[in-house]
Amino acid sequence: MTPLAGFLLVAALLFSIGLAGALTRRNAILVLIGIELMLNAANLNLIAFWRYGPHPEALTGMMFAIFSIAVAAAEAAVGLGLVISIHRHTHTTDLDLMNRMKG
């Protein structure tokens, strides 16, 4: 197995763990954590392809990963703010109990 395949397999495993968590957990914060894990797995793919790709000196994959980290940080801030706001309305973070869209 080549080193790149090893990194890709780890990224695939992390992505699947994050997806499973996002689909099965009831707490909204843990669903966000699962989404963060999926984003991080994608970043690992970008860095691995940058390292083993034909032109690492062009920095394309690394720049993609850096901007992806910045966007993921913004996503985490907005997502957690939304969870806090919803908790103030419904007094729960259980997604199974959030079954109406009326505020």
Add this chain to the structure above:
Amino acid sequence: MSLVFYLIAALTVAGGLAAMLLKNTVHCALALTVAFAGLALLYLDLDAQFTGFAQILVYVGAVAILVVFAILLTKGSETPKDGVFSKTWLAGLAVAAAVFAVFAWSILQSVSRLPQAAKVPAVTVQQIGVALIGRYVLPLEIVAVLLTVALIGAVIVAMHEKEGGAQ
């Protein structure tokens, strides 16, 4: 594949699994921090030092703290009595397993076509800075605006509203 890689990969995957399986939400956030740190180590193993330290600063430093704050503000650390998993957990697990099966199959099928071990790219932080200010200056500015808008938006969304109108 070196021993270092296997150790870091095991640490990262174990952190991710614990973050999704533990019952106490605060323990999940701590396990998530371990997974983020393991990913930073994987970036360092890939000779991407700048990205590795950016990962530590942004994820281990900021996002993990943000998650802990959100858990404490929403009393999310109380474990619900009727289980932490949704009623449709079996379907979610099946979807995730199917996705992993497809990924693993496609990676293992294409191993012979993937690029082999390349020489270590000599990239300095100066080169990254020049690229950020030169070729990637437009995305950099857009990310700056996005971060400002997102953080102001997050504060406004999470801000406490008094009865009878927003303050």
